[in-house]
Every structure is written in C-alpha cells, then in structure tokens.
Amino acid sequence: MTDNSRMSRLSSLLRRRGFVMPSFELYGGVSGLIDYGPLGARIKRKVIQSWIDHWSTVPNVVEVDSPTITPESVLVASGHVGEFNDKMSECQSCEGTFRTDHLLEGFHNSPETLDAEEMDRLISEKNIKCPSCGLASWKAARPMNLMFKTRIGAMGGSRTAYMRPETAQGMFMSYPTLNRHFRQRLPFGALQTGKGYRNEISPRQGMIRLREFNMAELEYFIDPNDPPSMNLNRWTQKVMMIPDTEGPNSGEKTVSFQEAFDSGIVGHPTVAWFLAMTFEFLTKVGIESSKIRFRQHEGTEMAHYAADCWDCELNGEHGWVEVVGIANRTCHDLQSHEEHSGSNLLKGWRKYESPISEKREYLSPVGSVVGPTFRERAALVSEALSNLAEIPEIFPFSLALSDGMSVEITEEMVIRTEEDSVLNGEYFTPHVIEPAFGIDRIIWHILDHNYQELSKEGEDYTILSLEQDIAPYDVVILPLFDKDGMDIMADEISDRIAAIPGILWVKDASRSIGRRYARSDEIGIPWAITVDHQSLEDGTVTVRRRDDQAQVRSDIDSILELLSLGTVSTLF
RNA sequence: GCGCCUGUAGUGAAGGGGUUAUCACAAGAGGUUUCCAACCUCUUGUCCCGGGUUCGAAUCCCGGCGGGCGCACCA
Structure with missing residues (x-):
C-alpha cells in the first residue's frame, strides 16, 4: 500500500537513518515497544539532560533514582492496584466494553468489592442490559490490569510486585530522606527520569502510546497554606489555554501566564508557575510555540490522585497529543502512604509566626485512688479525664467513658493541675505539585516540528532543524x-x-x-x-x-x- | 479486544501457482570532479512467522505476529 503522507515519510526517515524503529523485529516485533537507534538514543539523552538542567534551576530540587520494580503494597497504598484491577464486561452482540462495577451500580452497595464470578452472577440475576444496544448477553467479566505483574524472589516466599506505572511513587518513598536533606524546610522537590510501564490494551500511533516509555517527573512538596509562586512576568508569550468546560472559565483563551493566574483560569500559583516552566522547556528543545496548548482536565477524567490537572498538549501529525500532565496531587499520596505504612515521617513542620502559649487546666487522676476503684477501667477513666473540655466545678460528677458507660468521679480521685504549654508550630501533610513529562512523545514532536520538506533546485530536500543542544x-x-x-x-x-x-x-x-x-x-x-x-x-x-x-x-x-x-x- | 485494510532489499514501490523475483533511491569499493543529492564501473542485500492445499507456495487458504484506520480503552 502506498502511503504518501508526510507522517509516513517522516517515519521512513526515522527508521532509515536510525532514530527510532520497532523493537525485536527479528522475531516479528512487539507492539508498543520501540528502539532508539544511534541517532535517536543521542537525542533522547540530550532531551533528558536538558530536562534535568531546566528543572534543576528551580531552588531546592534534587535528582533521585528509584527502582522500576515496585512491591505491591506501595501500589496498593497509591491506589494503582485498585484502579488497575477493574473488571470489564463485553457485550456479546455489540461488542461494547464497560466497567463491570459501573454496570452493577444500583444493584449492589459496593460492586467493586465483588470478584469476577460474583459480578457475572449478579449481572445475569438482575438481567442487566447493555447501555449501548440494550441486549443482555455478556461475556465473562475480565480484569483489566494495566500493570506488568512480577514476583520478587523465585520460590515460595516471594512477594508480588509490579513494574512501576509512574516514577512518582519512588519520590514519595524518598520523602523522609528528602525532608532530612532539606533540613525539614519546605518547599523542596525531587525529580526523576526513567522508564515506566503500562500494559496498554492496544498501543497505537508509533511513539505515542508505548508499553514501556521514558518519563520525567518532578514532585514538588509544598505547604498548602503557603504555596510558592514566581514572577510570571518573566514569560511574556501568550498561549492557548482550555479550562474545564464545566468550570467558571470555560472556553478557549489565549493569555499570558500572568493573565491566566490573575484571572483565575489557573487557580494555583505553583501550578501556574510550572505551566510556564513547561512551556519554556518545550520551546527550548525545539517545540514550536504555536503548537503548544494547555488543557484542564474535566472532573470526570481526573486521575484518582489529582485534585486539579492541566495537560500540555502538542499538535503534530497525530493531532493534539498530551505530552505533559501538571497535577495538583494534594496530600493524597503522602497521606495514603502514612495510613498504609504507619510511618510518621511523611509530615512537614509548619512553624507559627509567633509561638502560641496556652494555659491549660486539667484534672490529673490520683492513681492510688482511681486504680483500686475502677481496676481494669482505670485507663479509660484517665483518658476521659484528659479529654474533658471543661472542668466541672462541682463534685462528684458523672464522667462519660469511651466504652459508653459513665462513672462517678469524686474530689479525692483527682488533682486540679495547671499547665503552661508553648506550641511553636504544627505538623501537616505536605501537598505535591507534579509535572510529569512523556519524553518519547516530546521527542516525536521535536522530530515532527523540525522535519522540513523543502525544495532545492527542483528537487525534494529534507532538513531536520534540530536545536543544537538536541542534535545527534x-x-x-x-x-x-x-x-x-x-x-x-x-x-x-x-x-x-x-x-x-x-x-x-x-x-x-x-x-x-x-x-x-x-x-x-x-x-x-x-x-x-x-x-x-x-x-x-x-x-x-x-x-x-x-x-x-x-x-x-x-x-x-x-x-x-x-x-x-x-x-x-x-x-x- | 472487535471490524475493515495491510506486510516484497536500508527506504519507497512493481509483480506474482512453475528455472535464478523486478525497479528506483540509499549503502559499500574504485574512477572522475576545485563546495550543495552530477556522472561511470563494480558490489552487497528482499518475499513477516507457522501450518494447510499442491508435483511445486513468495503468490491460494487458515492461524499467529507486526502496521494503518474505525469502535472500545487510555493514571
């Protein structure tokens, strides 16, 4: 088949000259896996180096490197295991595919907790119909697991693990180290470049949807009460922004980054700053500024961890393609890891402007009286005493315990005590702003935007006008x-x-x-x-x-x- | 995963149940040439994989793998 499109000519060039090509072609190739050849590998290394250099200009950002093999418990806490274990049901007549738990909504209180067999039984019991064709004939529900599963350790005692779907979790795991490194002073960030893995159902479009791909992510930890911002006037260009169509700013806008923040299109100062930094990076490596736009996620397409997300999209032979996601992950990850791991190292410390001193009065139990009187319930009594909001003036009084019972407290059981406490600050869970870059997609668009088909003395002539810092x-x-x-x-x-x-x-x-x-x-x-x-x-x-x-x-x-x-x- | 189309040197293509598969460009060696894909000689290299039908398959059929498009999916 003859395909005379610009894209196929560019793809031929990339293959012919050794930029990118399918992997394992000797054995028929594997879809979603690509090789960078001699020229492509150079470009890839230079793009990644430019990325590291660019973000390293942000104060308090360091590079880390963590494993691609990740124990299951980490990804359970992050929510990836739950999100990735969705069951899918396919309609036998129209081939529509739907999340099985969505089909069961209204028929079961928590359909996501059922296993595949129970789901199938419920589907046939309730005679659930296909939302697209109305018939009720379903294939068996199958898990749609987009992570590559593996095992750590060969024999019986091995643990389940997955190839990481993002590098971010490694940075969250490093939070205690980073916090120590930066002497407990927010904001700070860690960046990481490396491979990520997603077992895509149908990889397509060459370098755009890969099963193994190069990512570059920055996790920037901030105090949500004091989010860092930058003077956005450093960037004067106007860019296209498409806010959430359901939101108050819907409609395409062409604005400077300062205007976008001032008008509330971009609500968060750190996010606005990172949008601008992203724009600067992309143009630096040779992306055409007129082919860049930022699009805010709709509520429904938001990742499970994000409160707000802006995609940076590039226009090329594949249309507008998401190449960067700038997400406000809030405290989701650190909090969840704290809950699952039981660690208390995932906090930030916020110092008060001036210490808060508090004079506090409380009733201190007299052990020699309370102990013999209440025996095994003495501990509950002590707990309830220290939780008293107000100290009763009249004895005896009735004290409610946490087990639902009440006891009578007499004067000789307690001593009225006064304490001066000084609070210099408080612990909190930092928020995270994350720019996540798809390096392969960026490389494709660098090649696309710089591939020039010219005519020279009547002959076709090709120039790849790569930036000097990117050229092989x-x-x-x-x-x-x-x-x-x-x-x-x-x-x-x-x-x-x-x-x-x-x-x-x-x-x-x-x-x-x-x-x-x-x-x-x-x-x-x-x-x-x-x-x-x-x-x-x-x-x-x-x-x-x-x-x-x-x-x-x-x-x-x-x-x-x-x-x-x-x-x-x-x-x- | 489903449907339609598709797979021939490095690239792009032609052809096709029968001796040794064709062309262009690219590439290598040599020659020529005083700066923009010139020219001459020579050379290297191809039918995606497996099964079936057949005396004979690169060709026909089936399956797999890969690619394109559409549907679905897409942190």
Missing part, C-alpha cells in the same frame, strides 16, 4: 576530497574536536560534497566544517550553517573555540 551530532567534518592532504587535515581537525568535552562529531568523506551536506542536513547536524584546497595553504576552513546553507571561512583555531563555547552562530 554537533558538527560534521568534510574533506572536500578524500586525498591530496585534505583527508589528513580532516583527521587532524577531527582529533582536536574529539578532545573537546561534550562535542560530538562525525566525519564523512564518501561521495560528492553536495550529497554529504544533504545527508547531514537530513539528520539535523547544525554545523559542517569543510576542508578544501585553500585549507591546505592557509589553515582556514569553511563553516556551513544547516538552516540556510550559509558558509563563512575562518581559521580552524577560532572555530574550535566557538564550537567548545557553543557559539558558532556568532560567525554569521
């Missing part, structure tokens, strides 16, 4: 002819470039010079150094700029210096 090579070395000493000089220059840290080069000496320029333009090498006859005489070479094919001649020493500084463009 910084420079290509081209001897005009591979002889007469030009070959030797090219090798000498290559050796000197190889000694510059962080600069990647490639030499190409085969076929005509025009063809070699075309080859390097096609894979996005920003600069070409050409050694010609004049080079042999005076030590100068030409530098060619990929994007407009302009050439300047300069001596090799200054070119190498500019290359190491990343300022070759000042030559033009």
